Amino acid sequence: MPMTDYDVIVVGGGHNGLVCSAYLAKSGRKVLVLEANDVPGGAASTREFSPGYSVSGCANWLYQLNPDVVKDLGLRLDYAARDLSTIGLSPDGKHLTISGNVVTSDHLSAKDKAAFAPFQAKMVKFARLLNTAFKRRPPKLVENNIHDRMTLLKLGIDMKLLGKEDMQELLRLALINMYDVMQETFDDELLQSVLALEGVMGSHMGPRSPNTVFGYIYRRLGEVYGFHGPAQVKGGMGVVGTALASAATASGVEVRTGARVASINLKADSAQGVTLADGTTLTATTVVSNADPKTTFEKLVGFRNIEAGTTRRVSNIRMKGDAAKLHLALDALPDFTGLSGDQLGQRLVIAPSMKYLENAFNHVKYGEFSQAPTMEISIPTVNDADLAPSGKHILSATIQFAPYELKAGWDDNKKVFEQICIDVLASYAPDIRSLITASELLTPADLEAQYNMDGGHWHHGEISLDQIMMMRPFPGATQYATPVDNLYLCGAGAHPGGGVMGLAGRNAAREIIQRGKKA
Numbered sequence: 001m002p003m004t005d006y007d008v009i010v011v012g013g014g015h016n017g018l019v020c021s022a023y024l025a026k027s028g029r030k031v032l033v034l035e036a037n038d039v040p041g042g043a044a045s046t047r048e049f050s051p052g053y054s055v056s057g058c059a060n061w062l063y064q065l066n067p068d069v070v071k072d073l074g075l076r077l078d079y080a081a082r083d084l085s086t087i088g089l090s091p092d093g094k095h096l097t098i099s100g101n102v103v104t105s106d107h108l109s110a111k112d113k114a115a116f117a118p119f120q121a122k123m124v125k126f127a128r129l130l131n132t133a134f135k136r137r138p139p140k141l142v143e144n145n146i147h148d149r150m151t152l153l154k155l156g157i158d159m160k161l162l163g164k165e166d167m168q169e170l171l172r173l174a175l176i177n178m179y180d181v182m183q184e185t186f187d188d189e190l191l192q193s194v195l196a197l198e199g200v201m202g203s204h205m206g207p208r209s210p211n212t213v214f215g216y217i218y219r220r221l222g223e224v225y226g227f228h229g230p231a232q233v234k235g236g237m238g239v240v241g242t243a244l245a246s247a248a249t250a251s252g253v254e255v256r257t258g259a260r261v262a263s264i265n266l267k268a269d270s271a272q273g274v275t276l277a278d279g280t281t282l283t284a285t286t287v288v289s290n291a292d293p294k295t296t297f298e299k300l301v302g303f304r305n306i307e308a309g310t311t312r313r314v315s316n317i318r319m320k321g322d323a324a325k326l327h328l329a330l331d332a333l334p335d336f337t338g339l340s341g342d343q344l345g346q347r348l349v350i351a352p353s354m355k356y357l358e359n360a361f362n363h364v365k366y367g368e369f370s371q372a373p374t375m376e377i378s379i380p381t382v383n384d385a386d387l388a389p390s391g392k393h394i395l396s397a398t399i400q401f402a403p404y405e406l407k408a409g410w411d412d413n414k415k416v417f418e419q420i421c422i423d424v425l426a427s428y429a430p431d432i433r434s435l436i437t438a439s440e441l442l443t444p445a446d447l448e449a450q451y452n453m454d455g456g457h458w459h460h461g462e463i464s465l466d467q468i469m470m471m472r473p474f475p476g477a478t479q480y481a482t483p484v485d486n487l488y489l490c491g492a493g494a495h496p497g498g499g500v501m502g503l504a505g506r507n508a509a510r511e512i513i514q515r516g517k518k519a
Contacts, residue, residue, distance in 0.1 A: 006032045006254075008512070009274055009284040011261045011300065012452070012491065014042025017290030018244035018255075019505030020490040022073050024288075025251040027513045032282065033245075033253055034274065036260035036452055041241015042290070043451045043458055044500050050438035052389045053329040055396050056237035057442075058451055058458060059500055060378045061230035061347070063222035065240075068135075069502035073247040080234040080384040083227070085346045088194035089428050093338030096190055097346075100228045103191060112186050119185055120220075126170050127220035129162065134221070134496035134503055137479045137511050138469045174465060178212040179354055189353040197351045197374055200400070202458050202498070204320040206361030207354045211464035218463050218497070230347050232383050240500060264289070264300040270485035274300075286512060290491040290505070292453050292460035293317055293473040301484060310483045313474035317493070318467065321444035321456030322364050324402040326375075326421050328395040329388070329438035333379070334429040345382030350375040350424060360401050367407030369417045373424060374400045395432075397421070404444040404455045414441055459498030460491055469495060480508040481515070488512055 008024050010017045013035025025031045039045060043058035061084075062077075069075070085099040096105035101117040162170065173181060178199040182192035198219050199205075199212035206212075222230075233239045245255050260277040264287055273283035289296040297306060297314045333344060351357050351374040360370040381393040388394050399421055406413060418441040425432050444456025453460060461467050470478045473493045480488045480495075490508035492498035 004283040006284040012290030013040040016505035021253045022248040023509035034259040040245035044240040046236030046238030064499040064501040078234040081232045083229040138495040179207040193351040271487035293493040294454040319457040324399040325442040327440040330393040330435040348377035364401040364403040460493030
């Protein structure tokens with residue numbers, strides 16, 4: 001067998017790539033991680049967008065990191081704040097606050113207050129069932145494999161333990177939408193919409209879209225993992241990337257940043273290594289891609305090198321990024337009507353009604369940005385003053401909806417959309433315009449360019465029933481191995497999906513290790 005430079009080359013130093021590399025190195029393999037950007041972490045990054053102002057560039061919060069990954073890799077993270085509340089902002093200042101299983105508002109009915117905790121408990125119960133499947137590779141239904149049979153058996157037992165009523169309810173909810181569920185569960189428009197937004201965050205879906213209840217349950221995995229609300233990492237999300245890179249290095253991984261992979265090289269339909277953008281060729285017995293499936297197969301492997309059926313399945317993956325990021329450098333804390341200074345450090349949401357939310361989504365169906373977008377807002381400097389100069393502040397917001405491909409073109413319209421977003425903010429914080437000293441809007445196309453994810457979709461593909469478990473990312477590549485021999489996937493496009501969770505990387509490494517034992 002010819003000598004190679006490495007046992008494993010991991011393409012992409014995002015969080016899943018780093019997790020995967022650490023587990024592989026712990027198994028005795030010689031592993032190299034190649035990251036195109038100058039710092040590791042991928043979308044879990046901290047970057048200076050204006051002199052002295054540093055922001056979590058893509059992911060704002062940590063709320064789904066799997067505790068087994070934390071334990072196995074010995075991660076130590078310093079939190080500026082944990083278990084943050086979600087505050088749904090009302091235009092008239094009559095806001096509501098969600099803290100764990102409790103919702104409070106002076107204007108909420110006793111019925112809605114009483115219904116909230118049971119609703120959340122049921123969703124977390126369903127999320128625990130998902131976790132049963134998410135901790136293992138997705139089972140294939142047509143092969144007589146003992147590991148797959150055990151996964152299905154455990155999943156079946158856990159479903160049975162739900163009880164007949166809850167099992168029927170899960171099957172019902174999985175096929176309908178957040179709009180209907182909110183209508184039948186709560187009366188308050190603001191509460192309905194704040195929860196509905198959870199089901200559509202980062203997706204090409206509105207509250208009336210199928211699969212949005214599943215999206216909501218998926219986000220509840222954080223509660224299964226011990227997060228009772230978002231956590232803010234001290235120093236920004238880039239600290240997570242740095243911690244994972246340090247854990248990987250301590251396990252024996254070589255991590256190279258500023259090393260963009262131009263191609264994954266094949267020989268006789270088998271991955272043999274990579275070529276970097278500078279022309280350097282590196283060989284390995286196994287290549288693992290942390291890039292999204294479309295980037296992996298279309299740009300790195302090349303459609304010309306794979307069979308037509310795989311090309312078609314890759315092309316059909318639904319991954320339209322509709323979320324933008326807005327970063328504002330502020331001279332002082334903005335005055336949000338009806339909020340105290342302490343409340344400004346919580347997760348703030350602008351989504352006053354489901355009609356508002358659905359109307360915001362309607363625009364992207366036609367290649368337009370929303371004229372009244374929804375927002376998930378963080379003012380991270382309330383909890384972590386070191387992110388900005390003394391006395392100054394940052395506002396970072398995830399904006400929905402903004403299409404990856406704007407019909408009118410982003411070059412001439414980015415500033416227009418930025419001003420629309422600031423106008424929406426000003427309707428809740430009237431003094432905000434006078435406080436802005438610098439601003440940055442990142443469209444989905446910008447997120448694609450900065451974080452190397454096709455379409456700017458942070459999940460590397462929709463989180464929906466037709467693109468999860470044994471369907472993720474597509475039939476023929478559902479257990480991390482791909483139709484190309486010795487090429488594996490470990491990123492958010494693989495099972496179980498996106499979010500700073502780490503399970504895709506962990507599961508992929510375990511699969512590679514297990515297959516190595518059989519070789």
